[in-house]
Amino acid sequence: MRKATIQPRLRIVLFSDNKDRELQSLLLVKKALEKKLKASVFIFGSLAERQRMLLALEQTQPHLVVISQVFEKSCRELASYAKQSGAIVVILPCEIRASKAYSYLVKNKLLSYRQLVDYLFIPGKSLQALFNQTDIPVKQIFLVGSPKIDVVLQKTNKRMSRKSFCDLFSIPHADQNIFFFPSFLTSQEAFLRQDVLFSNQLHFQRTFNHCVKSSREAYQRMLLKVADDFPNCSIIVKPHPLEKTNYTTLTNCKNNLFLVQAPIEHCLDSIDLAVHWMSTVAIECWLHQIKVIEYFPIKKYQSLLPDFSPGNPVVFNYRDLKSNINNYLLHPIPLAMKQFQQKYLKDNYFSLDGCSATRIAVILQSKITDLPQLNYRPKVSIVIRILFALERIVGIRLSRKMLLLIKPNFQVDYAINNYVNLH
Numbered sequence: 001m002r003k004a005t006i007q008p009r010l011r012i013v014l015f016s017d018n019k020d021r022e023l024q025s026l027l028l029v030k031k032a033l034e035k036k037l038k039a040s041v042f043i044f045g046s047l048a049e050r051q052r053m054l055l056a057l058e059q060t061q062p063h064l065v066v067i068s069q070v071f072e073k074s075c076r077e078l079a080s081y082a083k084q085s086g087a088i089v090v091i092l093p094c095e096i097r098a099s100k101a102y103s104y105l106v107k108n109k110l111l112s113y114r115q116l117v118d119y120l121f122i123p124g125k126s127l128q129a130l131f132n133q134t135d136i137p138v139k140q141i142f143l144v145g146s147p148k149i150d151v152v153l154q155k156t157n158k159r160m161s162r163k164s165f166c167d168l169f170s171i172p173h174a175d176q177n178i179f180f181f182p183s184f185l186t187s188q189e190a191f192l193r194q195d196v197l198f199s200n201q202l203h204f205q206r207t208f209n210h211c212v213k214s215s216r217e218a219y220q221r222m223l224l225k226v227a228d229d230f231p232n233c234s235i236i237v238k239p240h241p242l243e244k245t246n247y248t249t250l251t252n253c254k255n256n257l258f259l260v261q262a263p264i265e266h267c268l269d270s271i272d273l274a275v276h277w278m279s280t281v282a283i284e285c286w287l288h289q290i291k292v293i294e295y296f297p298i299k300k301y302q303s304l305l306p307d308f309s310p311g312n313p314v315v316f317n318y319r320d321l322k323s324n325i326n327n328y329l330l331h332p333i334p335l336a337m338k339q340f341q342q343k344y345l346k347d348n349y350f351s352l353d354g355c356s357a358t359r360i361a362v363i364l365q366s367k368i369t370d371l372p373q374l375n376y377r378p379k380v381s382i383v384i385r386i387l388f389a390l391e392r393i394v395g396i397r398l399s400r401k402m403l404l405l406i407k408p409n410f411q412v413d414y415a416i417n418n419y420v421n422l423h
Contacts, residue, residue, distance in 0.1 A: 010064065020263060029147055037364060051384045054379045086374045089116060096123045107134070169260050176232070181276040187205055215297055237250075275294070286344075291328045296314055400412045
């Protein structure tokens with residue numbers, strides 16, 4: 001009697017960089033790949049831990065690797081290692097629009113996608129047009145929509161009711177809620193100089209960093225004024241998850257000024273009006289018919305305004321901001337801006353049906369007819385292996401502190417806060 005041949009199972013690694021939303025979107029992709037391809041799917045992060053990611057590839061031996069970008073040296077090394085080992089490499093960008101900074105990175109002539117990437121899954125036409133300017137063949141680029149947007153659209157999201165949200169953060173129920181979404185993040189020039197691929201955006205980044213510094217200070221002054229001028233409203237600040245600004249000192253000054261750290265989907269049912277600074281939260285508000293104002297206090301930098309700014313009123317001084325808040329707490333956004341929003345969503349997202357992850361799985365199913373032959377060779381030193389093995393004994397934080405003794409530039413807090421190891 002002939003023994004049944006056991007077919008090897010497709011193994012897939014998804015790399016997670018940062019932020020809860022990205023992880024949630026990768027969980028959707030994981031579920032779709034497991035269902036459609038009957039694959040073993042692993043999620044590892046953060047990409048700040050390059051050595052651990054290399055070790056994860058060596059130990060997991062994936063046939064397919066999904067990564068968010070290959071701009072940074074560490075990401076290129078991971079993609080190159082996987083590719084040279086025989087794996088299929090896929091880019092699933094975290095970015096869902098063609099921002100100025102992202103465009104500089106994509107169009108850098110020093111980067112060859114053809115050598116590192118097999119397939120590219122992108123959300124919509126704007127990024128498609130951008131990547132068409134690179135050396136990756138058009139037939140390897142697929143419009144699928146964005147799993148990150150799927151997370152926002154999913155009906156199964158644990159959207160918090162207004163009552164529950166207000167109870168959680170001790171916000172008065174009767175007040176109107178004006179949400180402020182600052183996003184004051186900068187890239188250190190020293191970090192950019194470490195990688196030649198960032199060279200063509202150094203001038204842009206210097207200008208952007210100056211704008212961030214001035215705008216951050218203006219926002220802090222503005223929040224106190226808004227709290228005074230709208231005493232019957234709750235002024236709720238929800239900063240970007242990676243922002244370092246300390247808003248606690250402000251909230252301690254005013255009884256109607258609140259700081260919240262919560263996923264955006266928990267906030268949506270509680271927003272009467274949103275004010276943002278260059279934040280893609282504005283787009284998510286559009287998806288839920290929430291009125292949005294963009295407050296851009298340093299007018300001399302208006303060339304930095306994002307491409308979605310025409311979809312909401314843009315104001316440059318506090319007097320106009322106050323006037324617009326009074327107006328849009330009562331009245332709808334102009335029709336022309338609504339029409340821009342609809343067109344922007346159509347151009348930037350292939351579909352808003354919540355099925356992007358399924359489309360990715362279907363395409364990969366058609367492309368992977370045979371499992372690739374693999375040859376993963378060790379890339380990580382024995383010392384690093386021991387340190388990462390120690391996390392089972394001494395925990396993640398202490399083992400990373402020990403790693404810092406060997407690698408002084410290691411981003412300990414970033415690595416710990418974005419640690420992912422999901423099988």
